[in-house]
Amino acid sequence: MTDTLNGKGLALIPRTDVKQTLKDFKSDQEVRWCPGCGDYAILAAVQSFLPELGLKRENIVFVSGIGCSSRFPYYLNTYGFHSIHGRAPAIATGLAASRPDLSVWVITGDGDALSIGGNHLIHALRRNVNLNILLFNNRIYGLTKGQYSPTSEIGKITKSTPMGSLDKPFNPISLALGAEAGFVARTIDSDRKHLQGVLRQAAEHRGASLVEIYQNCNIFNDGAFDTLKDPGTRDEITVRLEHGQPIVFGTGDNERAVRLSPTGGVEVVRRAEVSDGEILVHDAHNPDPSLAFALSRLDEPAFEHVPIGVFRSIDRPSYDQLLNEQVQTATADKGTGSLADLLHGGDTWTIR
């Protein structure tokens, strides 16, 4: 059985003793998002969090697809690859599988990851490639100027859907859990402390980590997550998931709790109506993803209670580990390959 590296997920990546600061991770390129874009907050959070990891900067790579968020790598002074629409997980898979000494981050959006690149995303997750995938979800197409996205709510009026969009959106967390990703979390652009806490856990998890970040597009879908940010509503709808803690949220008389429902899922009830023992205690390490999936459905249908935090964090060998083990096993069994022996293998004959 292959040992996993969970909890010490950065063990194979060279560390530095030199103290790093936010400045070390800023590139010399001018940042060109719209003023007020949620991407600025995420960039600042990432730049200020990376020094904490203590990794050699040259061993960090950011790979992105196409979209507003995918400009991200240009603004970080690490190695970076701004690729093509939807393909970042595939390109990053080749990089991570061949270079276990790298911390590889994929920056993607709801259109990039879930529409054109949906196939690559689910396969990277199921394979458990050693990637940290940050999915900036603003529920709209920004760079193409305002068409509905695969996470837009039904009935969305946009340039391409003047009578309202028809298709049911993906819930990225449900999708990732359906693909049995080992690490699945959600956070919000405006909550830097929570965002950085989740990023840290994602970085330390060896294997595929998917972090959905609710991100505001103030031009084409402004205020999509305002109820999670507005002090008046925030605490009433945000369900903060913490491993080992009972799942409760809301304030005062409106305090609520999550418990198992008779139909096999989970349900929200008034805190006062349940005993402590009935309240579901969040277990992010449960090998069975069913409960995490049920929790991911809590925001359905009306965004009334929205879980954030780490839904799932389980330990299994990453793809690069398994691939490199096969190389090592093959070499250990028969020694490093000899080209002459290979070419002379099989039936040969000699003409003098």
Add this chain to the structure above:
Amino acid sequence: MTKQVQQLDRVIIRFAGDSGDGMQLTGDRFTAETAQFGNDLSTLPNFPAEIRAPAGTLPGVSSFQLHFADHDILTPGDAPNVLVAMNPAALKANLGDLPKGADIIANTDEFTKRNLAKVGYDGNPLEDDSLAEWRLHAVPLTSLTVKALEGYDISKKDAERAKNMFALGLLSWLYHRPTEGTIQFLEAKFAKKPEIAKANIAAFQAGWNYGETTESFSVSYEIKPATLRPGTYRNISGNQALAYGLIAASVQSKLPLFLGSYPITPASDILHELSKHKRFGVRTFQAEDEIAGVGAALGAAFGGSLGVTTTSGPGIALKAETVGLAVTTELPLIIVDVQRAGPSTGMPTKTEQTDLLMAMYGRNGESPVPVLAAATPSDCFTMAIEAARIALKYRTPVMLLSDGYLANGSEPWRIPDIDELPDISVLFTTEPNGADGTTYLPYLRDPETLARPWAVPGTAGLEHRIGGIEKADGTGNISYDPDNHDKMVRLRQAKIDGIDVPDLVVDDPDGDARVLVLGWGSTYGPIAAAARRVRASGHKVAQAHLRHLNPLPANTGEVLRSYDKVLLPEINLGQLAMLLRARYLVDVISYNRVRGLPFKAAELAAVIQDVIESD
């Protein structure tokens, strides 16, 4: 009874049967015996795309043709001298290719009323006079096999399945093939089922003995070993040679090989072969689709691996956008296209040369890519190393074209000394290259090759970003400057145009031919064989073959212009002809057939003859 032994200089055998009859295996074994014996040889497997088409039907017929000789030969042969027909469908499907007077060995057990009706025979051709113009050997292969295996503890079905080994034994007797290799092969193949191994060996020996004793075969044949260039040889198919070439390129470049691939006929065998060789540090990744296959290969190349993706035409269509990304990020990448009949799904197991223009131009924007094409199965080895050499030296994606004919066909290959292989090692950039001594300019070019530096992640101080957006010359930063774009478009083109490519070599024994027959890719064998025939009949023809299609050899125009006529046979509707006409304004004469099959030497000899004789 003493049997007569006759000397022949060459023979073409075609084994044909149901796709479940084991004809490819039988052909492979006969080939191995023949290679062991020292004949020169060339093979052509031909099988349906369906794994098991309905038994006994025409679409289900699978065949394997082998040409072997006491001299060097160039093709699997135009028409068989011997057809082994395991059932009525195999007879019907192949009789049209069989010249009058050829031998037919037919398995009478399968010529039942039902099987005959299935393929539209009213009567039994083995019993009426319809085959009178051929030499028919009616042999109950199945029942003879079952009878020979009576003492073995195997099912009747397993006994019947050994009939291909009986046929192989009979043919091995007929052509004096060595048998030890097949016996060892069967012992190894069925090592876990010793009774099956013994039964198959017994069937093989029974077939041999049947030839020795039956009156149906009064003559056996000897074909002396060929005199080939001294060296150690093995038989090799194009796909295997290509896989070995990629491993050799990895060894010679000192870079780990990373293959990202999605299964597709007829390229999958390269993936299968490479996945066996992890001891060489080879990492094979079976991707979720064609796009991910090339994407992962490009990602690995960014990380310092020798990135490769293998596919066939439909896959190239899907990979185009990523190849464009490799063009603009100027990373080394090898894209192998084992061409098959198109468009769309086309005929997956049949061969064609119809992807040339897609390889050249099938991307958005000005997106130049070097294009190479292997000429023979064993040439796939050489050209895989050449593709890697160009990719690494010039930091560019390279298209390497093979096709179904090369992929599955085989020929003896003189195994090269490792010392003969080129050193294609590369140096990663590890130090800043800017004038100030501290900055790294990812698009500062080598003045000679115009290649950009290659600094891989993990190299301190050289952190940089690349991507699909246009880059400023030198710094690689995003640039929308009009003049910079024009400059970058021209620089990328100039880099590819300047690749060092060997001159085109012309074979013109007398030096005064007025007609040149030109080819590219897998038509080499049939064209060269046709040129020999034309010369043997007293005419003069020069021959040249292109393996570098982009850029073309520097002397190409000069060569084309120095002949009165240039004939270009292609298994497409004139794709290279169009390029040559556009580039050199030479009135190339095209000869095109797109039947999913290689050209025949006789067919091309007649075409060359026509061109020589016409004014």
